[in-house]
Amino acid sequence: MTSRKPQPSPPSPSSYKHIASSWTPTIRYKALKLSQVICAVYILIMTFRYYPRGLIDPSAPLGEWRIVDVWNPSNTEAGVIQLNGDPYGQKRAVVAKDRASLIFLAISRISAFTLYPPMFLIFMTKCKATINFLMRTPLSLFMVDDQHELHSFCGKYIAFDVWVHTLFHCLRWGIQGNIDLLWTNITGLSGLIVVLATPLITFPMFINPLRLAMSYEVRKGLHYLFYLFAIGMCFHNKTSAFPNGGFNQVVLGFCIVYYTLDSLYVMIFMTEMIETTVFNVLPSGVQMTMAVSDHFQKTYAQGGYGYVCLPWVSKYQWHAFSLFEHPTDPNLRQVFMMKVQGGDWTNSVHEQLQRNTVRPVWISGPFVSPYNNALDFDNTICVASGIGITPALSVIRAHRESRRINLIWTCRDVAMLEFFSDHLYLNNDDGWILIFYTGKEPLSPAIENANSNVILIKRRPDLHRIVPNIIYGIESGKGVPEIRQPSEKVKAKEFLADKLEDLEEMLLSEDEIVEELTMLAHEKGFLLSNLVAEDDTDEGKGLLEVVKEHFSSTPPVKHIQQDTSHNNTGPYQRRKSQRVRQVSNIRRNSMMDTGYCPSEEHEGADEFVRNLNKRLVLSTWGLLYCGGSKPVENTLRQISKEYNIALHPESFAW
Incomplete structure (x- = not known):
């Protein structure tokens, strides 16, 4: 008697729906x-x-x-x-x-x-x-x-x-x-x-x-x-x-x-000269920091882009750059000018700044960009390639108090990565910060082994896996970024608070104290920026002042849980406190693994996300991309279509 081969089970209705949706034509404009x-x-x-x-x-x-x-x-x-x-x-x-x-x-x-x-x-x-x-x-x-x-x-x-x-x-x-x-x-x-x-x-x-x-x-x-x-x-x-x-x-x-x-209006009423500008020269480019007028700040409070002219390089060239805010001074705007192969102007800027200068620059703007769509979502996943990180920094700073902002950043330049990591730019406790390093130069051990929601992975990102994993972890409660090694973080803060007292007694300069604290934080496996409270970075204070105020007021470990619900009483703070209590309950009840990482394989994550309610849940999620890579943008368009998540790409070529 011949045995019958087992028949494969028919695809589930959700599978048919997924296949059909992938063939649905999309008409642009x-x-x-x-x-x-x-x-x-x-x-x-x-x-x-x-x-x-x-x-x-x-x-x-x-x-x-x-x-x-x-x-x-x-x-x-x-x-x-x-x-x-x-x-x-x-x-x-x-x-x-x-x-x-x-x-x-x-x-x-x-x-x-x-x-x-x-x-x-x-x-x-x-x-x-x-x-x-x-x-x-x-x-x-x-x-x-x-x-x-x-x-x-x-x-x-x-x-x-x-x-x-x-x-x-x-x-x-x-x-x-x-x-x-x-x-x-x-x-x-x-x-x-x-x-x-x-x-x-x-x-x-x-x-x-x-x-x-x-x-x-x-x-x-x-x-x-x-x-x-x-x-x-x-x-x-x-x-x-x-x-x-x-x-x-x-x-x-x-x-x-x-x-x-319209162009005349922009030239006359939306363009201003910055008399004194601070330049930080890195091997890969130049970061420009400038104090802008109140009118400039009120025109667009956060983010956007502007056209920059350096007349001592060329009077006729105005180049568009994403604007982002200084992490400790809201009156300052910054741009990062990437040194591009074949880019005559950016190479000339980099060459001119080998010698210190305070000569004036002109800035026109700010103008609205697709990254401003972060307002439309409760949960945002910013995807950035290289210098595309700059608009994402604005989103993190502008909305970290009211929304959950996650970042997937692919970077091959070690100097740029360490610069943004060490200067409070990636300070965002409520969202995943996933950095995919594709360069060849060695990195700081602190960045590689960070005990926080800032995670570095030495490979290219698999966006088809990571995006649903982030959504799965947060929507299921099994991988929210707030719970990643919190006790280690508190211990590191207490350690730095003690060291800060010792350093002040040694009569060191402010820069020396900050440098020493940064190195000590690295030894503990953290970035200094990730240990400083985000509330302290919004008041226009100097970096050392922020560090001092935070670490000198860091409560003991046993009081952290008690004090969490006694923060500000604003709507978001109440929601945030409820979320912290919810996370604590999940940890006690299910003994979850706090080492959750969205870049790793999590079985069933993609199916979990597909089954979420599109109108009530997935509509609160948004994808933002900046980086100029068509393959990455095409991948995100596929993900957007597959999970019914809105995508807003931003181009460098304004």
Whole structure:
């Protein structure tokens, strides 16, 4: 008797749902594309209606469509018509007397009218003052988060579409023997200027070999040919053609004037000179610290980005950098200028600063960035590559009191890693700080063996594993960052408090005391920044003052649990106290392992997250990315789609 092979169990309904969701098409910029469809339908209707409301000759035989000048046959022979019979109006080169010409004309006119929404948006997405204002209104609920990404999308569409438009006009004129319309007619000549200018404007921006081959000044100068593009489009057709065209002068005229006014406003009212700036030079780049005006601080209190000009390097180059706040002085803003291979400007800055300088710099901004979407979530996972850490630092500082901010940072530069680790930047007790070091130089033992929620792993991150593990650990209570080795942390604080008294008796300088405490913290397996209370770093105090106040007031171990619930009585503090008590209860009841690490394998974590309520639970989680790596961004898009978690990427190329 033959034994039957066991049949595999059928997939669960959740598996089918997961597979189906991965194949669901995602349409980006739906409103933009819908508006393009409406424009295309409109011009098809206006083209193929009978004259005078359309272009079709009403005197043509039944079933035969043609577009001719019904008032002047000589115009028809020349390939043009006088729209609306206006003798002073523009002669439009839209004659079509056969089926092929009608098809070519239809394609040309559709391609022309689908250009209107992208042309409007390509200007509006760079009206930075307007965007800053709108982001403070309810209209922000309907705005695209990454304005630069939308700008780039529209630019690529325009770069392709103008050639489609030109090609099918030229094919039609060639069939008719009127190819000279390309340079003898104002419509053809203005279109020729536009189509020749478009590659110069767009190709150096999105074709990487061209981008790398050109200097910044050349690329930026060519990009300003968009003024020529807009002016050429204004002459391409006149308002006398309305409603069968003639929108260019209105749409492009408005865009170019409004964009210019917005840029002037930014230049006059949102740009300031910083007289004295502090530079910290690292092997990988330069950190710039500057005291900004009250107006600058009020414009955007936390984060965002700004354009920086160092006139003693180049008066004509303004480069965009993420802004983040000084950990102990909220009046200071900082940027980190990464020394990039092939980056002439950043290399020049690094070279100039080998000699100390206090020369002035100019800063324009601050402007809203996609990282400001952290407000929309109770729990955020910031993913950063290299210098992409800087906007994440702003998020941590701005929201650590009210939200749980987690960080996954991939870094290969040891100097940058140790700089941000040692200067209170990664001070965030309520979120996981996972640092994936991919460099070759040795690291400080304190960073490698930290007894805290700051964990260093020497490999590349597996985001498909880590993201659900973070959510699983926090939502299940089995891996909340607050409980990672708390007793070791308290002991380290007490040890440093004792040492602080000894160091003060030795009459050392402030820098020497901080350096000694940092080294002692390293010996205990901690970063000094991770031992200093986050509440103490918000009052504009010096680093030593913060350290002194905290360690001199560190309570004994036996009182820590008693005092936890007697902090400030604000809403978040009450929630935080409840969370601490909840964590304590979980530890007592289940004897959980406090060595939970999101980078390790946790069986069932991904399925646990998939089964969470999308509307009530997963909607409170958000993914933010900054780093410029397309493979990482694509991976995060897959994760976002798989678990139904919102993703907001930020680009370096503002």
